[in-house]
Every structure is written in structure tokens, then in C-alpha cells.
Amino acid sequence: MKKFIGMRTLKTAVGATLAIIISSALGLKYAAAAGIIVILSIQNTKKTSIYLAMQRFGSTILALFIAGVLFTIVGYTPVAFGLYLIIFIPLAVKFKMADGIVVSSVLVSHLLVERSISPYWIKNELLLMGVGAGIGILFNIYMPKIDREIKKDQIYIEDKMIEILAHMAKTLRSQSVYIGEEQLFKELQERLIIGSERAYRNLNNYVNEESKYYVKYMEMRTLQFEILKYMRGNFERFYKTFAQTEIVAAFTERVALDLHENNNAEGLLEDLKSVFEACSIQKLPETREEFENRAILFQFLKDLEYLLEVKRNFILKTKEY
Incomplete structure (x- = not known):
């Protein structure tokens, strides 16, 4: 209340x-x-x-x-x-x-x-x-601390991103887009705006390493959100499920599980190389439809790679503070 x-x-x-x-x-x-x-x-x-x-x-x-x-x-x-x-x-x-x-x-x-x-x-x-x-x-001079609220924002944002990636994995397998997907993106965007505002307000009240971290964190998650929106657009172009699709879906699920704040994404980026290799040794596409699907999957993986690189770079930069 x-x-x-x-x-x-x-x-x-x-x-x-x-x-x-x-x-x-x-x-x-x-x-x-x-x-x-x-x-x-x-x-x-x-x-x-x-x-x-x-x-x-x-x-x-x-x-x-x-x-x-x-x-x-x-x-x-x-x-x-x-x-x-x-x-x-x-x-x-x-x-x-x-x-x-x-x-x-x-x-x-x-x-x-x-x-x-x-x-x-x-x-x-x-x-x-x-x-x-x-x-x-x-x-x-006295400003109530809002660290708890920011931490709640972080948990909420991570949970929504995990949910979105999990649904992306399901979509890859079924080609059936989740009905509530639009609402998920809307809720995530709204909380990112609130979280960013709180982080900047906190920075203007307490200029310390922790307050700087919160701002950088919100900037990182906002960039990842933009990448997720771009990835989402790929699903409209999928036609069928192929062997490569299952490989990508499984990796997407793993990313969802390991998306938490402290994961530096190094291990995931290494494993992503294996995913690229596994997809590359599959037999060549035989139809135009399969070729287009393979190209979309490749782009999806590149976007996923960028998503992970953003997280890795964030962790590396925070260690410098």
C-alpha cells in the first residue's frame, strides 16, 4: 500500500x-x-x-x-x-x-x-x-537507501529474461510462439525503466562503487533486452524443426539457466563454439527452405553470442572498479 x-x-x-x-x-x-x-x-x-x-x-x-x-x-x-x-x-x-x-x-x-x-x-x-x-x-543530506528495491529489480529482470529465453527454446522446437510473449517483453521493459531510474537516483545520492555498479548493471541488462527483441524477430521466419534447431534450443535453455548476475558467461561462450561446430558438421541443406532455416538459426546463435559477450564485458569492467 x-x-x-x-x-x-x-x-x-x-x-x-x-x-x-x-x-x-x-x-x-x-x-x-x-x-x-x-x-x-x-x-x-x-x-x-x-x-x-x-x-x-x-x-x-x-x-x-x-x-x-x-x-x-x-x-x-x-x-x-x-x-x-x-x-x-x-x-x-x-x-x-x-x-x-x-x-x-x-x-x-x-x-x-x-x-x-x-x-x-x-x-x-x-x-x-x-x-x-x-x-x-x-x-x-538524508536520503533513504533504495538498495533493497534495486536488488529486487535485478531479481525481477533476471527472472523475466530467463522466462523469455526458456520460451524461445520452446518456440525453436515447436514453431508455436508463446501467447503471453508480448506481455513478458512489456513487463521486462517497464521494470528496466524503473530499475534504471532507481540506479541513477541512487548514484546521485551515494557516489560510491556500489551505486556505480547498479547503473552499469541496468545499462547491461537494457542492452541485452534490445538483443532479445531482435532475436524475437527471427521466430517469425522459422518454417520447420531440423536437427540443428534442437541443438540451438538446448543451448538456449542452458543460457536461460545460467543468466544470473554473477555468471561471467565465459563458460557459455566456450560451449557456444561447440554448438557452432556441431551445426557446421551437419549435412548441407537440400532445399531452399532448409537453407533459409539454417541461416536464421546461425543469426540467432550470433545474437545469442552477442548477448553473452555483453554480460562477459560487464563482469570484466566491474572488476576494474
Whole structure:
């Protein structure tokens, strides 16, 4: 059952409240603005939170400078604020500070209302940003670990791939495509997307070897998924079952059984060479139909080889970390 109030919601509410209390205690005007900044600063990852805080600090300094110049020349009028936006927004985008446009403009509006760019008000706006962004970063230091969820994703993904390969072996023998195959691929794809998102979120919160591993793992499985989709297309072109088909089907079943996370695929790749040899010593095709079927089987084996090479390369690279 999904929680009604999540961790991010709780942190946002508590952080915004605390920001307003601290800003008021410091004697800052428009203390509620610090609470709004906290709301915009609480993110899903530590990295994003810090990055946005830096953007907003930079955009605030730029905004206050432009507004100060324009309010001095044009006066504290709506026209001056419009000119400020015309100049500030393109510059904020150019300097990659677009996420700070709204917050910085809200702070500038305080100067417009107060009709002043005195050091007191400049300090007031900078402190509002400092309190809001600072609490946002502070509250984002704690991020609940999602390792367990990622491990569950791994198990689910492996189980689905095993199931798909097992059905491929059956299809090779019977030429009868599994009815639920489309659903299997759909479920696998959806979980790969979820797992990849979790892995990257974990990396942005905890930059360590384990979090990097999860990202690489999801990338490896995603590539294998694309290979499986390509292999699946071969079944539409099969006509009959031949001796070579049984050899390939048996090996496909073995791959399914040994597809787990820690298998480096070296043994399977060695055995695949034997499968190629076993197929090559079979008598030459006598009909066009048999020739085409043999060619499709060969392509299927090459795709299976690529699938295993992707796994082997993943294991080799992870050993380097």
C-alpha cells in the first residue's frame, strides 16, 4: 500500500516551516519567501539539490544587479520590472541558471514593492535565499537507501529474461510462439525503466562503487533486452524443426539457466563454439527452405553470442572498479 505522506513531502513541510521561523528570528522581511525557496529546493537527490542551490545563488546575484541598475535609471515601476525580465531571463538561460529565474524574480519584486535597493534590502534578499537554499540542502543530506528495491529489480529482470529465453527454446522446437510473449517483453521493459531510474537516483545520492555498479548493471541488462527483441524477430521466419534447431534450443535453455548476475558467461561462450561446430558438421541443406532455416538459426546463435559477450564485458569492467 502506497504511503499517503512520503519522505520528500515531510521534509518539504518541516523545512519550509523551519526556514520561515529562522528568517523571522533573523528579522528578515518577507520570511515566507524562504519557505517557498525550501519547497523548490527539496529534490529527489543530493546532487540535484546542491546543483540547483548553486544555480539559484548565482541567478539571485545576477537578478539583484540587473534590477538595481534598472530601478535606479527607470524607477520602481512595472515597466522597469518588465525590462528587468527582458534582460534577466535570456542571461539566466545563457549562463545555465534557468531554474533560478522564478525565485530570483520573486526576490526582486520585494525591492520593487519597497522601492529601495539599499544595502539593507539587498542583504535581506540574499539571506532569504541563503536560509531557504541552505535548509533545502541540509534536509536533502538524508536520503533513504533504495538498495533493497534495486536488488529486487535485478531479481525481477533476471527472472523475466530467463522466462523469455526458456520460451524461445520452446518456440525453436515447436514453431508455436508463446501467447503471453508480448506481455513478458512489456513487463521486462517497464521494470528496466524503473530499475534504471532507481540506479541513477541512487548514484546521485551515494557516489560510491556500489551505486556505480547498479547503473552499469541496468545499462547491461537494457542492452541485452534490445538483443532479445531482435532475436524475437527471427521466430517469425522459422518454417520447420531440423536437427540443428534442437541443438540451438538446448543451448538456449542452458543460457536461460545460467543468466544470473554473477555468471561471467565465459563458460557459455566456450560451449557456444561447440554448438557452432556441431551445426557446421551437419549435412548441407537440400532445399531452399532448409537453407533459409539454417541461416536464421546461425543469426540467432550470433545474437545469442552477442548477448553473452555483453554480460562477459560487464563482469570484466566491474572488476576494474
